[in-house]
Amino acid sequence: GESVGLHLPTLSVQEGDNSIINCAYSNSASDYFIWYKQESGKGPQFIIDIRSNMDKRQGQRVTVLLNKTVKHLSLQIAATQPGDSAVYFCADSAGVALNFGKGTSLLVTP
Amino acid sequence: GAVVSQHPSWVICKSGTSVKIECRSLDFQATTMFWYRQFPKQSLMLMATSNEGSKATYEQGVEKDKFLINHASLTLSTLTVTSAHPEDSSFYICSARDQRLAGGMISTDTQYFGPGTRLTVL
Numbered sequence: 001g002e003s004v005g006l007h008l009p010t011l012s013v014q015e016g017d018n019s020i021i022n023c024a025y026s027n028s029a030s031d032y033f034i035w036y037k038q039e040s041g042k043g044p045q046f047i048i049d050i051r052s053n054m055d056k057r058q059g060q061r062v063t064v065l066l067n068k069t070v071k072h073l074s075l076q077i078a079a080t081q082p083g084d085s086a087v088y089f090c091a092d093s094a095g096v097a098l099n100f101g102k103g104t105s106l107l108v109t110p
Numbered sequence: 111g112a113v114v115s116q117h118p119s120w121v122i123c124k125s126g127t128s129v130k131i132e133c134r135s136l137d138f139q140a141t142t143m144f145w146y147r148q149f150p151k152q153s154l155m156l157m158a159t160s161n162e163g164s165k166a167t168y169e170q171g172v173e174k175d176k177f178l179i180n181h182a183s184l185t186l187s188t189l190t191v192t193s194a195h196p197e198d199s200s201f202y203i204c205s206a207r208d209q210r211l212a213g214g215m216i217s218t219d220t221q222y223f224g225p226g227t228r229l230t231v232l
Contacts, residue, residue, distance in 0.1 A: 008151050034220070043116070043203050043223035044154070089153060096142060096207065098221060100153045 008087060010105040019077040019108075023090030023101045026071065030092035030099075035064060035075045038103070039086045047075070047088075082108050112138045112208045116224035123194055124232055130190045131227045133204030139184035140206035144221065145177070148201045160187040194231040202227045 013019045025033070031052040036044035050057040050064045050073075057064050063076040073090050085108045091098040113136040123129050133143055141162045146154040158179050159167040166179035176198075178190040187206075191198055203226040210218040 032219070036223070041201075041226070041228070043114075043226045044205075046220060046222060049220060097144065097156055097159060098205075099156075102153045 008103050008105045010107060012107045012109060013080050015080060015082060015108055015110050017080055019075075019080045019084070019106060021075045021077075021088050021090075021104045021106065023073040023075075023104075024071055025073060025090070025092040025099070025101070027092060027094055027099065028068075028071065029094040032093040033064070033066060033073050034091045034093075034098065035062075035073075036089045036091065037084075037086045038089060044089060077106075080106075080108050082110065084108055112136075112206070112220075112222045114204065114206045114222045114224040116204055116227050118227060119225060120228040120230075122230045122232065125195050126193055128190055128192045129194055129229060130188055131202055131204075131229075133187045133189070133206065133224050135185045135206040135208070135222075138206070138208045138210075140187075140208065141184060142207040142209075143181060143187040144205045144207070145179060145187070145189050146203045146205065148203060148226075150201075154203060157189075191229065194229070196231045199229055199231045202229060 034049040035047040038044045048059045048062050048064050050066050055066050061078045065074045087103045087105050089103045090101040115134045117132045143160040145157045148154050157172045160179045160181040162181045168174045181187040205221040205223045208220050
């Protein structure tokens with residue numbers, strides 16, 4: 001992902017709505033992409049991953065979409081819950097090391 | 111998912127002392143572990159890649175003599191911050207690579223993160 005700037009963008013959604021978090025990456029050689037959720041004071045928690053031979057992958061309440069043409073990745077969370085409030089990071093890899101994006105803060109309001 | 115632990119979860123030390131942080135993969139073996147540093151409201155910055163049985167690979171700008179990494183076994187990597195100073199205060203996070211083969215092909219290749227260690231240097 002692209003890591004620029006010091007301020008996390010924030011997405012505010014109402015409980016029950018769907019959330020879409022977007023991420024851009026810059027390395028056209030990246031072939032593996034992951035979304036992580038990080039709660040305050042904790043380490044990143046794996047959510048879902050996708051390889052470059054796919055453009056969509058679904059998990060439980062989450063869907064990751066990959067558009068390699070424009071180097072864009074998105075995470076969709078269905079029926080967002082208060083427990084989903086956290087910072088979400090995308091990461092891409094062209095080998096072993098992960099390159100993290102700057103993160104998006106998701107705030108779920110009742 | 112796989113579990114990675116870190117110890118200690120937080121540490122406060124005096125300037126000039128050294129601090130060791132442990133990272134363990136609890137239910138899988140990891141030939142490769144990673145050490146990250148994270149400042150408040152910022153993303154994770156890769157510091158170094160730790161390879162079992164060989165020297166760590168440091169990212170540009172990370173002092174290898176300052177941040178000593180040892181990956182002595184397939185389940186343990188340690189990061190020692192030597193002669194710590196207040197500017198070393200940060201949240202240090204490790205990850206372990208869970209790579210598994212099935213039928214000669216890679217079936218799993220995911221990084222799992224530890225809970226992080228908050229270092230405060232006075």
